Amino acid sequence: MRISSTGIITFRPRPDRRTATRLSGFVLGVALLAGSQLAAAQVLVFDRGLPTTNLNNEAAALRSNVEWADIETPPETPWLPGDDFMLGGSGSYVITTIRVWSTESTGLILRGGIAGHPIGVVSSDFTVTPVTYANGETYQANAGPFLPLFQIDFSVNLSLDGGVTYQYFIDGPATASGEDFSGVHLHASNAALSGSTQMGADGIVLFLGNDGTVYTWNTMTGGGTYCPGCVGFDKTTDGNVQVFGAPVSPVTQPLMFDRGLPTANLNNAAGVDRSNVEWSDIETPPEAPWLPGDDFTLPGSGPFTVSTIRVWSTDTTDLDLRGGVAGGPISIIANTYTSIPVTYANGEGYQTIAGDFLQLYQIDFNVDITVDGGTTYQYFLDGPSTPSDTDFAGVRLHASNAALSGSPQEGADDFFLFLGNHANVYTWNTMTGDGTYCPGCIGWTNTSNANIQVFAQDLDKIFADGFDNANK
Structure with a gap:
């Protein structure tokens, strides 16, 4: 097993006191992107979107953005990168779109399921939009090259209850990596350095193994079940995701x-x-x-x-x-x-x-x-x-x-x-x-x-x- 982060890291493991004006406002991460427009009826119900600060190599040790993919030696096929989210409250939601980001954009499938339950195919229907970060750049590999970054909007039809952990994984074609094969890459970031809303960030990313088991990984400490002791980055990360739908009132x-x-x-x-x-x-x-x-x-x-x-x-x-x-x-x-x-x-x-x-x-x-x-x-x-x-x-x-x-x-x-x-x-x-x-x-x-x-x-x-x- 090896872990790839698109060139960032690849390794072989094993006045008055009462003038309290609160003029404030928020802009969704997508508003910073040249992205596709969602239907007006859809509401952003979970936001752990792209980072807006400490981007790419210029940020040096404070870099917030990274991508993760699994590398395996045949006949083992690459595991699928993912994470989880939990919607607020205890009411029900109808979910229509799950948005992730990747430097890959073809042949993708979204798999998902409630934590502790079987993971299945959720959607193979998606739209791809080339995007940039808030600073106008795309994703930069550790060696310096800039790679196209894509916003992937999967069309889904899910009913989820608030307070329930839902796990998701991105699947796609494997690519040759020497004698081995690398899986699809999923964008992630460190919550504290991202400069954007990072709901539910717990410093743990997930991988879906070929046997259907979900594995956990702390990219900074190597903690978890994915690759115990394997340190992938100098900080923790979570998969970036935005979930759109409508609360069932x-x-x-x-x-x-x-x-x-x-x-x-x-x-x-x-x-x-x-x-x-x-x-x-x-x-x-x-x-x-x-x-x-x-x-x-x-x-x-x-x-x-x-x-x-x-x-x-x-x-x-x-x-x-x-x-x-x-x-x-x-x-x-x-x-x-x-x-x-x-x-x-x-x-x-x-x-x-x-x-x-x-x-x-x-x-x-x-x-x-x-x-x-x-x-x-x-x-x-x-x-x-x-x-x-x-x-x-x-x-x-x-x-x-x-x-x-x-x-x-x-x-x-x-x-x-x-x-x-x-x-x-x-x-x-x-x-x-x-x-x-x-x-x-x-x-x-x-x-x-x-x-x-x-x-x-x-x-x-x-x-x-x-x-x-x-x-x-």
Whole structure:
């Protein structure tokens, strides 16, 4: 057994404290490439894409990018390189595209399966797009030559549950390597040096043996079952992969209030017309960060039973949703939720004002509350705070300017809310600084309201339908 990394390594083993503006944004790795366009209905649900920094030989010891292939002596055929991924949450997804990268582009097959189960052929239907890294270069071998790099989009039709580990492997023609044969190459990178989102990176790549066994390998230490003690690189690596599909929403009740994500004027490219923003409070200890939020009002005057409240954030762990009727007490109404990585309608994610890219999540809170139509209901997102210099920043909540959003923005009144540590609700106009949150503090060039969707059932309609049906 030998390991090839396309010439990199081949060896024979055996101003105010409360001006906490979180203008941020994300761009998918594919947006940095001259790649094919996916159907609008597809959503990026897992992102461990190409690295964007520390590329090729110029990066020297900090080089992030590498390719792996197995070399075998006949009659043994090369093992297949691969890795795994796990989708977020516990809901179901329909997967339509699995994207990998390689310097090879013909006769490819994608094999896969849930960890611990048989691995089979998933797809032989794929599109190939020549691409470059963010710096305009292609893949460089250790000896110096630049090789064409290809984006491989496999068309699949899979149903996967969140929280389940799925293993994938790329198969293709073997090529002569002296007296031996080298298998197909799969692109990988070191997560810490990649400069891009590297979901699920665990420093372990996989190989599928000819007997169907999955083998593990730490490319830096030689740990694992693939080739114990074989050191392939001076750092750990993971296979680069992006998974596209659509979450199967657990929501069964109708959408009754829609102030969802903006669809127009997104991120820094929109300039002063940018519609999307995130807000978070920053405080100096012992004061804890206040909680960002807003309000909504359901139609009519009758009662609704609310099952799901959906918000968006670049935070995703240990979240709570607090809520209550305006003027009444605010309390925790949900701490169970489904978190799904999402993109905007243009395929991008959330971009900070500094240009950094953050993953955006759709957070569906499971609630069981009754709210009367015509009643203002306030809600606030709670979660862990993070250090911000000597202070602490609270959880971030996505918002947008109604006029620039290009999507329904029900109930937008240009006032964002914060819940203080003593349960007082504070108002804030992010453009003028009006309100009680931080009088005179201007956070942005536009007004904004938090984005939210509320799924609920009209109880009056249920009772009416039930009465009618009972008397037919």
